[in-house]
Amino acid sequence: MKSIQFLIGAAAASLFVFPLSAQEKKNKPESTLKFTVVKEAKATGVKDQYHSGTCWIFSTQSFLESEFMRMGKGETDLSEMWLVRCGYIEKAKKYMRMMGKTNFGPGGEPHDVINLAAQYGLMPQSVYAGMPAGETKVKHGEMDNVLKAILDAQLKLEEKQLNPNWLAAFTAVLDAYLGAPPATFDVNGKKMNPKEYASSLGFNAADYVGLTSFTHQPFYSPFVLEIPDNWAWGEFQNVPVNELSAITDNALMNGYSVAWGADVSESYFSHRNGLAIVPEKSMEDMRKGERDSMWIAPCKEKSITQFMRQEAFDNLATQDDHGMQLTGISTDQNGKRYYMVKNSWGTSNELGGYFYCSEAYFQYKTVSILVHKSAIPKDIAKKIGL
Numbered sequence: 286m287k288s289i290q291f292l293i294g295a296a297a298a299s300l301f302v303f304p305l306s307a308q309e310k311k312n313k314p315e316s317t318l319k320f321t322v323v324k325e326a327k328a329t330g331v332k333d334q335y336h337s338g339t340c341w342i343f344s345t346q347s348f349l350e351s352e353f354m355r356m357g358k359g360e361t362d363l364s365e366m367w368l369v370r371c372g373y374i375e376k377a378k379k380y381m382r383m384m385g386k387t388n389f390g391p392g393g394e395p396h397d398v399i400n401l402a403a404q405y406g407l408m409p410q411s412v413y414a415g416m417p418a419g420e421t422k423v424k425h426g427e428m429d430n431v432l433k434a435i436l437d438a439q440l441k442l443e444e445k446q447l448n449p450n451w452l453a454a455f456t457a458v459l460d461a462y463l464g465a466p467p468a469t470f471d472v473n474g475k476k477m478n479p480k481e482y483a484s485s486l487g488f489n490a491a492d493y494v495g496l497t498s499f500t501h502q503p504f505y506s507p508f509v510l511e512i513p514d515n516w517a518w519g520e521f522q523n524v525p526v527n528e529l530s531a532i533t534d535n536a537l538m539n540g541y542s543v544a545w546g547a548d549v550s551e552s553y554f555s556h557r558n559g560l561a562i563v564p565e566k567s568m569e570d571m572r573k574g575e576r577d578s579m580w581i582a583p584c585k586e587k588s589i590t591q592f593m594r595q596e597a598f599d600n601l602a603t604q605d606d607h608g609m610q611l612t613g614i615s616t617d618q619n620g621k622r623y624y625m626v627k628n629s630w631g632t633s634n635e636l637g638g639y640f641y642c643s644e645a646y647f648q649y650k651t652v653s654i655l656v657h658k659s660a661i662p663k664d665i666a667k668k669i670g671l
Contacts, residue, residue, distance in 0.1 A: 316581040318560075318617055320641060325613030325625065326542040327354040329362065331638030333631035337425040338391030341514070341546075342369055343629035344608035345398035345655065348544040349407075351612070352657065353486050355540055361486065366415020366423070367408040367479070370463050371401045376516055377436055377455050381447065385440050391429050392514030395544040395608065395655035396495045400517065403490035406479025412470040415463040428462040494661065494671070497521040497653045498529045500595045505668045510653065512605040522669045526591050526648050533611065533624070533647070536660035543611040544655035545626070548603045551650065555580060556628060559636040563587045563645040583619050589648040597649065605652045615641060 329350040334343050342365045350361050372393055380389040416423065435458060439451045448454075469478050477485065502508040507520035524532070536543050552568045554561040558580040565585045568576060578584075587593075597603040613625035623641040632638040658671055 314577070314581055318581060318583065320615040320617055320623065322625070323614040323616055323622070324538050324540075326351055326537060326540055328542060328610065328612045328627055329354075329360060331627060331632050332365075332629055333422065334365075334629045335422040335424065335631075337369075337423040338429075339365060339369055339393075339423065339425070340608040340629055341393040341395060342372070342398060344610050344627075345395040345544045347610045347627060347629070348395070348542055348655065349398070349402070349488070351542040351610070353488075355542075356487050358486050362410040364408040364410045364413040364415060366463050367413050367466060368398055368401045368405070369415065370459055370466065371405040372397060373432060373459055374452075374456065375401065375404075377432070377452070379516065380436055381440070381451065385437060388513050388516045389433055389436065390514070390516075391425060392516075392605075394495070394512075394515050394517070394519055395546065395653070396493075396519040397517055399490045399493050399655070400519070402483055402488060406481070407483040407486065407488065408466065408479050409470065409472065409482070413464070413466045415466075417462065417464070425462075428459075431458060431462075492657055492659075493655055494658050494669075495519065495521045495653055495655045496524055496529060496532060496669075498524055498526040498591070498594070498651070499598055500591060501599070505670075507669075512652065514605055521653055524665060524669065526589070526594060526651075528665050529651065529654065530644065530648060532656060532661050532665060533654060534614070535662050536656050537611060537614050537624070539660060541657050541660040543660075545609045545611050545624075545647075546605060546652040546654070547607060547609070547647075548597075548605070548650040548652065549607045550604065553579070554646070554650075556630060556640055557634050559634055559640040561626075561640060561642040561646040561650075563589065563643065563649050583617055583621065586643060586645040587649075589645050594649055594651075598652075603650055603652065611642075611654075612639075 329347060332343055334340055346363045346365055350363060353361050376389050380387055432455065435455055439448055469476050472482060497510055502523050504523050504525055507522050509515065509518045510521045533543050553564055560580055562579065562584055563586045564579055565587050610627040611624045612627050615623050615625055617623065622644050624647055626640050626642050628638055628640060630638065661671065
């Protein structure tokens with residue numbers, strides 16, 4: 286996921302969510318939507334990925350922070366930029382081996398966080414913020430362009446072979462932007478390296494499973510999901526969409542959170558309004574009053590089928606836009622269920638950085654999920670060979 290966000294209805298490369306002005310708040314009709322929490326997993330505070338395509342890191346590390354709380358390890362604040370740095374190094378290696386014929390960019394998948402944490406370990410935010418001195422927000426546009434330019438320049442092979450110092454040069458520039466990480470650091474009076482720190486938190490990469498739901502590949506078999514940000518060519522278990530929902534529900538109802546990748550480019554997704562739904566009427570067929578009311582009152586939604594989500598994926602209407610964390614289940618006053626979603630776009634919306642996602646939106650626009658294997662119902666786990 287590389288993360289898309291919107292500036293008053295238009296797609297934006299940089300990530301902003303403008304809060305409502307005092308006048309807008311005054312003019313906005315009062316919402317009649319009333320939500321009741323059914324079940325909620327523990328979660329750390331909302332962060333802001335700001336000008337970066339690092340939602341895959343923010344969402345999956347937030348998921349891990351919830352995991353560590355669930356496991357009794359207390360509240361942690363993991364360094365996102367540590368694994369961003371590690372990820373760029375691994376992406377660069379693959380890009381060079383593929384002679385530039387593969388994706389190199391800021392995006393990634395939840396399994397990348399798990400695999401990078403297994404390979405490199407984890408680090409607290411307090412010891413590696415990954416920002417130049419004086420900076421308090423993540424800004425990666427220039428760095429992304431410079432890093433790719435270095436690789437492309439090296440691939441010209443002026444000596445008819447790759448310069449043996451290319452990785453050292455690449456890493457030096459990466460560290461110029463993010464800072465060189467410490468080899469060891471102090472945690473509660475004990476000196477650790479990143480792998481030791483991950484181990485102290487009980488992290489085990491084998492515990493986590495990525496799942497998706499598409500009919501162009503057989504169900505109950507793993508496959509490499511064909512999306513640009515799956516740069517590591519990681520495999521996802523493929524299950525019918527009703528079972529993808531069942532896994533998510535089972536996880537959340539039993540105190541597990543879920544890392545969630547989805548398309549958030551639809552006009553019926555609004556982080557600002559704190560809601561993602563699939564209205565029964567198309568936006569084009571709605572009157573203005575209907576479009577306005579769908580954010581503040583219960584709205585009748587489409588019934589989603591496996592065919593509908595496959596068609597949207599095949600015609601590129603559903604893309605791998607954004608990574609988030611599902612932290613709970615709520616119902617509205619009519620008993621309709623919604624997932625509680627922790628985002629990484631700061632706290633400027635009316636729900637402090639969260640929003641509600643309907644079951645219809647989840648079934649239609651989910652690209653993938655990542656869960657602890659124990660959160661998968663036993664009958665489904667058996668079908669996928671767990």
